[in-house]
Every structure is written in C-alpha cells, then in structure tokens.
Amino acid sequence: MSLHYTLSVVQAPKVMPELPKPTTSQTEGSLCGSNQSAALWADMARWFGNDICSILGNIKSVAFHEVEELRLRVGQPLLLRTADQDLFLDREGEVTSPNKAYFVKQEDFASALERMTHSSVYAAEEDLKQGFLTLPGGNRVGVTGEVIVQHGQIQTLKHISSINLRIARDILGRGLKILPLLLGADGSFAHTLLISPPRAGKTTLLRDLIRLISNGVPHLGLKGLTVGVVDERGELAGMWQGVPTYNLGYRTDVLDGCPKARGMSMLVRSMAPQVMAMDELGHADDVAALLDALRTGVRILSTAHASSLEEVRNRPILAHLLEQGVFERLIVLSREQGPGTVEGVYDLKTGRVL
Amino acid sequence: MLILGCVAFIAGCGSLGLWLANRIRRRPAELRECLMALALLDTEIVWGVTPLPEAFRILKERTERPWQEFFAELQERLERGESASSAWKDTIVTQNEHFCLKQQDWQVIRDVGKGLGRSDSQEQHKQLELIQHQLALIKDQAGVWSEKQAKMWSYLGFLCGIAGVLILI
Numbered sequence: 001m002s003l004h005y006t007l008s009v010v011q012a013p014k015v016m017p018e019l020p021k022p023t024t025s026q027t028e029g030s031l032c033g034s035n036q037s038a039a040l041w042a043d044m045a046r047w048f049g050n051d052i053c054s055i056l057g058n059i060k061s062v063a064f065h066e067v068e069e070l071r072l073r074v075g076q077p078l079l080l081r082t083a084d085q086d087l088f089l090d091r092e093g094e095v096t097s098p099n100k101a102y103f104v105k106q107e108d109f110a111s112a113l114e115r116m117t118h119s120s121v122y123a124a125e126e127d128l129k130q131g132f133l134t135l136p137g138g139n140r141v142g143v144t145g146e147v148i149v150q151h152g153q154i155q156t157l158k159h160i161s162s163i164n165l166r167i168a169r170d171i172l173g174r175g176l177k178i179l180p181l182l183l184g185a186d187g188s189f190a191h192t193l194l195i196s197p198p199r200a201g202k203t204t205l206l207r208d209l210i211r212l213i214s215n216g217v218p219h220l221g222l223k224g225l226t227v228g229v230v231d232e233r234g235e236l237a238g239m240w241q242g243v244p245t246y247n248l249g250y251r252t253d254v255l256d257g258c259p260k261a262r263g264m265s266m267l268v269r270s271m272a273p274q275v276m277a278m279d280e281l282g283h284a285d286d287v288a289a290l291l292d293a294l295r296t297g298v299r300i301l302s303t304a305h306a307s308s309l310e311e312v313r314n315r316p317i318l319a320h321l322l323e324q325g326v327f328e329r330l331i332v333l334s335r336e337q338g339p340g341t342v343e344g345v346y347d348l349k350t351g352r353v354l
Numbered sequence: 355m356l357i358l359g360c361v362a363f364i365a366g367c368g369s370l371g372l373w374l375a376n377r378i379r380r381r382p383a384e385l386r387e388c389l390m391a392l393a394l395l396d397t398e399i400v401w402g403v404t405p406l407p408e409a410f411r412i413l414k415e416r417t418e419r420p421w422q423e424f425f426a427e428l429q430e431r432l433e434r435g436e437s438a439s440s441a442w443k444d445t446i447v448t449q450n451e452h453f454c455l456k457q458q459d460w461q462v463i464r465d466v467g468k469g470l471g472r473s474d475s476q477e478q479h480k481q482l483e484l485i486q487h488q489l490a491l492i493k494d495q496a497g498v499w500s501e502k503q504a505k506m507w508s509y510l511g512f513l514c515g516i517a518g519v520l521i522l523i
Contacts, residue, residue: 046435110472111437119438119471120405122478156474 040064047135047165049111051091052078055102058093068199068339070165072108077101083338109160116141126257128157130233136240140166174340175208180220181345181354182209182329187221189213189275191300191326196333197307201340203235203279205333206303207246210236210277213301214249225299227252228273230263236279261285264293277301287317294326308332309346322348329354360523364515371511375504380454382500385493387421388463389486396482400475407432420452442467459496462488 038057041064045056055078062080069081077098080087088101116133117124127133133141145160184190192209196202216224229252231237237254238245244254253271255263260278264286267273276293278286281302290300306312309330313319321327325348332343345354391413398409410429414422424445431441446464455463466485471478 114437114472115435117471118405118407119432119436119441120407120409121472122399122475123403123405125403125474 037064044070044165044167047112047115049108049115051102052104052108052112055089055091055093059089060093061095062087064167067167069167072104072112072163072165074104074106074109074161076104078104083335109163112163113143113160125156127234129154131157132233134234134238134240134245136245140235140238142166175205175212176217178205178331178342178345179209179212179217179222182331183220183222184328189222189225189299189301190328192302192329192331193281193312193321193327194301194303194331194333195306195308195312196303197335198305199339200333200335202303202333205331205340206277206279206301207236207248209301210252211247211249213275214252224249224251225274226272227275227277228267228271228298229254230258230260230267230276230278231256232258232260232263233279236277259285261289264289268293268296268298273298275299275301279303280305281321282315282317284317287321290321290326291324300326307334308343325349356523360519363519363522364512367515367518368512371507371509371514374511375506375508377454378500378504378507381456381459382493382496384420384453384455385459385489385496387417389489389493391417391421391425392466392482392486392489396479396486399482400479403475406438406471420449423452424449438471439467439469442470459489459492462492 038060041056041059044064045053048056052072062082066082067080068083071079071081073079077088078101080089087095088098090096090100091102113121116135121128124133128143131143133143135141142162142164143157143160144162146158148155148158182190182192194202194206194209210227210229213222213225214227216222227249229236229248231239231254234257236246237248237256239254239256248254253267253273255267258266260281261283264276264278267276276298277300279302281287281290281304290302294300304312304318306315306318309332312322312330327348330346330348332346334341334343336343346352347354394413394416395409398404398412402409404412407429410425410432414425414429417425427445427449428441431445432438436444443464446460446467450460462485465488466482469477469481
C-alpha cells in the first residue's frame with residue numbers, strides 16, 4: 001500500500017486546492033450546488049446578530065464546504081479560513097483586503113453569544129469555563145475573553161473578545177479505508193494511536209472509526225464491538241444537553257466531560273467496553289490510567305498531537321507508551337493534501353509501513 | 355313596560371360596574387401570578403440551569419391564563435432565535451391587552467428583559483430578585499387599593515343605574 005494517499009473519494013472538492021476559487025465554485029456550481037451552499041450559509045448565519053448574519057447570508061464567492069473556520073475578533077476584520085487561505089469579508093459578503101473588510105464590533109459578540117446559547121448564557125457557564133460552546137449540530141465554538149478567577153478556579157468568562165467557529169464535518173465512511181489496516185491477523189481490533197498536527201482531521205477520523213467499530217463492518221469480518229468513549233472535551237460526541245449530535249454507532253457509551261484518567265477506570269468498571277476511545281492523549285495521568293485499563297483486556301483507540309513518528313518518540317510521555325508496546329498501529333495524518341491526508345499507517349510491532 | 359325598561363337599565367349599569375370591579379380585582383391576582391412565575395424562573399435559572407426556552411415552557415405549564423399565553427409566546431419567539439431581551443419587550447407589547455395591569459406594573463415587568471440571559475446565574479439571580487422585591491411592593495399597594503376601588507365600582511354601577519332611572523322618569 002502506498003505511503004501517500006488522500007481520502008479523495010469523500011473529499012472531492014479538496015482534491016484540487018490549487019485551482020483558483022471562483023473556478024472551483026463554478027465547476028461544481030451547478031444551480032443545485034450553489035443553492036445548497038447558500039442554504040448552509042444561511043443556516044450558519046442564524047448564530048449571529050443582524051450585521052454578520054446579513055454578511056454571511058450574502059456570501060456567494062466562497063463555497064460553504066471549503067470553509068473550516070469562521071473567526072471573529074473584536075475590532076478586527078471578519079475572517080474565514082479555508083484549507084489553504086485566509087479570506088476577509090466586507091459588508092456585502094465579498095472577499096476583500098483586510099482594511100476594507102467588515103470590522104467586528106463588541107455588539108456582534110453580545111448578540112452572537114445570545115443566539116448561540118438561546119439567550120441563556122448562564123446555562124453555558126460550564127462550557128464557557130473551558131473556553132468553548134457547543135452548538136446544536138456539533139459545531140464547536142471556541143471563545144476567549146476576560147477570565148474571572150476566584151480561589152484559583154476559573155469562575156466564568158466575561159467580555160468575550162474572540163470567537164472561533166469551527167465547522168464540523170461529519171463525513172461518513174471515511175475510516176473505512178483505514179480500518180482494514182487496523183485489524184490484527186485474527187481479525188481483532190489492534191491498539192491504535194492516531195497522530196496529527198492540529199486541524200488535520202484527527203477528531204473527525206477518530207469519530208468515524210468509533211462508529212465503524214461500534215456498528216461493525218460485515219464485509220471486513222468485523223463484528224460490532226462495545227465502545228466506551230471518554231469524551232473529556234465534549235468534542236467526540238458533541239453532546240448538547242445530553243443528546244449526542246454525532247452518530248457514534250449502535251454500541252457506544254459516552255462519558256461526557258469526564259477527565260480521561262478517571263473516566264477510563266469508570267468506564268471499564270461500569271460499562272465493560274471492548275474498545276475504549278479517547279481524544280488527545282498526552283498527560284502523565286492518562287498514561288497511568290491507560291496502562292491500568294489495559295489489564296482488563298480492553299482495546300485502545302486514541303489520538304495525540306504530533307506530526308510524525310519521530311516527534312512521538314521525542315515526547316517523553318508518548319515515547320514511554322510506545323516503548324511499553326501498548327500500541328500496535330500508528331496512523332499519521334497531515335494537511336499535505338487537505339485535512340485528512342493519511343501520511344501512513346505503521347505496524348509498531350514490526351515497524352513496517354502498511 | 356316602563357318598569358321592565360328600568361330594571362334592564364339598572365341591571366345594565368350594575369353589570370358594567372361589576373365588570374369594572376372584576377377587572378380591578380384581577381390586577382393583584384395577576385401580579386401575584388407574575389411574582390410566582392418570576393420566583394420559578396429564578397429557581398430554574400439558578401438551580402436548574404435550564405436554558406430560557408425550556409424554562410419558559412415550564413412557566414407556561416405552571417401558570418394560568420393571561421400569563422400562560424405570555425410565556426407561550428416568549429418560548430416561541432426564543433425558539434425562533436430572537437434574543438431574550440427583545441422577545442420580552444415585544445411580547446409585552448402584543449400581550450398587553452389580555453392583562454388588567456397598569457402602566458406602572460409593566461414598567462417594572464419590562465425591566466426583567468434587560469440583560470435576561472446575558473450573564474451568569476448569580477447576576478441573573480440578583481436581577482430577578484430586585485424585580486421581585488419591587489413587584490411585591492406594588493402588589494401590596496395594589497391589594498389595598500383594588501379592594502376599595504372594586505367595592506366602589508360594584509356599588510356605583512347599580513347606584514348610577516338607579517340615579518339614571520330616577521332622572522329619566
């Protein structure tokens with residue numbers, strides 16, 4: 001199997017990032033496509049106050065599926081981030097230079113926050129303390145502002161000054177290509193670590209793998225396994241008031257907002273999972289708990305921040321895990337050809353590239 | 355025939371008076387209901403950490419008629435994505451006519467909308483508590499005043515009727 005391949009089937013538009021923007025939107029800009037994009041923009045626009053709402057509603061030159069982030073910073077121009085570009089928007093929703101763009105006002109934050117929380121900022125306090133909000137639909141909104149600290153504990157966030165709306169993409173079947181490589185000779189699921197730099201689709205791929213493992217893939221001979229998910233940052237299941245916004249499969253139990261170290265032992269004891277999945281491994285406590293959980297025979301599926309195998313080996317905590325021989329497979333993602341580019345899948349036992 | 359006409363006239367004036375008296379009596383009752391609703395909203399926000407649309411749905415179920423419709427409209431507006439403060443203001447405008455409250459009552463109730471849902475639960479609690487105190491004061495005054503007024507109107511209606519009959523005859 002080749003080292004470099006992209007998941008181009010499901011990510012069709014991202015195959016040609018080198019094409020100039022207007023052409024891309026025109027090639028697939030059949031009436032249906034652009035209508036759909038406008039509808040999606042309108043759907044996104046409802047989270048903002050009137051000014052930004054109308055800007056987003058008027059966007060024509062940028063296709064919705066190309067945008068990864070929407071950033072608002074107080075007193076700074078409105079910014080869209082695509083896979084490879086930063087685009088500034090003006091009042092009419094057109095792409096322009098930074099100094100002609102629409103400058104975000106304080107009032108925009110107040111009304112955005114109001115709409116994102118259904119006018120109930122107090123109900124989102126727990127999330128705000130961690131610096132984010134989850135919108136129904138699973139989009140994650142990062143926020144920064146003035147932090148109020150009392151007795152060394154973060155009480156709340158006031159005077160929000162930056163909002164980063166990360167547009168969640170739930171692409172079904174993405175993990176299907178990789179999954180065969182993660183099965184051992186006897187067809188059982190191997191302990192897997194997924195590494196990538198930020199914004200390379202780590203969480204999205206993890207989510208997809210969880211769903212596949214949980215549902216089972218008959219043509220690979222993989223029966224559905226019970227999956228326990230420790231969702232410390234609420235990103236995997238996108239829980240919104242107890243309702244998951246992402247489909248994580250038939251046999252998945254989610255422990256939401258729980259610190260990984262505690263959550264792992266809780267899940268092992270209470271839900272007897274066959275596979276345990278978690279995001280962003282990296283703390284010493286996590287590793288201890290993970291080694292502990294391994295004794296019960298549970299399979300591990302996790303992610304970590306690192307851009308290559310070498311980097312993992314240089315990080316003491318992750319290196320320790322590798323030396324212990326905990327993980328059997330390592331998936332490396334990059335943004336080489338758009339988010340979700342699989343750089344390689346390694347068999348850590350033999351050191352081979354699969 | 356004449357007697358029948360007189361009786362009808364007196365009954366008409368009397369029932370007009372009774373209707374007015376009834377309206378006056380409803381004001382403290384509506385204020386009491388509002389106080390109860392605000393107390394409920396307060397507990398929903400502070401202890402339940404319930405988002406406002408959901409909290410208004412609960413209020414809708416727990417209150418009686420004019421307020422029930424008031425909260426129903428609020429819930430609908432919030433679910434449509436309107437901000438709490440503007441929804442509160444606009445709902446007062448549209449629902450105003452179903453109530454027997456006076457302008458001064460609305461002035462206090464309108465303050466609930468200011469900053470509703472815009473801050474943390476402690477802040478919300480303080481604000482709601484303040485308004486509850488003000489409303490309680492108004493309600494006490496209204497109780498005494500309306501009892502007197504209601505009594506007056508219920509007599510006055512009949513008396514006016516009788517007086518009118520006497521003059522006409």
